[in-house]
Amino acid sequence: LGELEQILSGVAKGRGFELAIVGEAGMGKSRMMHELRYVARKLDLGILRGSCASHLSSQPWSLMASMLRNQLGLNEYEEEETALLAVESLLEEFSEDPDRHERVGVIAHILGYRYPACSIDSLSARERDKLLEDTLGKFLLQEASRSPLIIVFDDLHWVDKPSVRF
Numbered sequence: 001l002g003e004l005e006q007i008l009s010g011v012a013k014g015r016g017f018e019l020a021i022v023g024e025a026g027m028g029k030s031r032m033m034h035e036l037r038y039v040a041r042k043l044d045l046g047i048l049r050g051s052c053a054s055h056l057s058s059q060p061w062s063l064m065a066s067m068l069r070n071q072l073g074l075n076e077y078e079e080e081e082t083a084l085l086a087v088e089s090l091l092e093e094f095s096e097d098p099d100r101h102e103r104v105g106v107i108a109h110i111l112g113y114r115y116p117a118c119s120i121d122s123l124s125a126r127e128r129d130k131l132l133e134d135t136l137g138k139f140l141l142q143e144a145s146r147s148p149l150i151i152v153f154d155d156l157h158w159v160d161k162p163s164v165r166f
Contacts, residue, residue: 004032005039011148012043033152046149048140052158061110063153063163064136068111071143080113087111091135093142103135133166 007017021029040047050067069076072086087107094100105115106128120128143149153159 001035004036008036008039008043008045008150011150012045014148033154036150036152040150044147046143046147047152048143048149049152049154051154052156052160054158057158057160060160060162061132062160063156064132064166065110065112067151067153068107074111076112083111083113084108084115087113087115090139094138099131102131103138106132106135129162136166 007019011017021032023029037047037049048067049070050063050065052063052066056062068074068087068090072083072090074083074086078086084104087104091100091104091107094103097103101115101118102120102123105118105120108115109120109128110132120131123131140149140151
């Protein structure tokens with residue numbers, strides 16, 4: 001735990017770090033992640049968290065969708081209107097971006113919603129993925145500009161391919 005606190009103190013000072021916690025079931029990985037989040041909050045670090053699930057491993061962008069749902073406080077069965085308002089507020093800082101509606105639309109798409117202000121259906125899968133990658137990158141930079149950022153991914157052995165490429 002002391003080593004974890006040292007790592008997070010370094011992150012709070014702007015040093016990047018990558019940490020993988022690997023082990024068999026019951027070894028205390030979840031407890032360590034709980035402690036990591038506790039220490040990160042004490043240090044005023046931003047935290048983004050996503051998780052993978054076996055039944056979603058073939059669904060493109062499921063890890064990123066999980067991270068966004070957690071950040072937005074949405075569950076998988078959220079009312080469409082509530083979810084779209086949350087996505088719009090998430091991308092609030094993109095208000096001057098001419099592609100803002102498309103960005104909201106592509107995020108809504110991976111969360112399972114349709115954003116009526118734009119139609120991403122006219123985009124090819126490659127164009128959608130490129131727009132999504134760019135939007136996710138800008139979102140992560142936006143979050144990191146507020147405070148040093150910790151990104152926690154659980155159960156990566158079930159990760160989908162597009163999330164790995166990102």
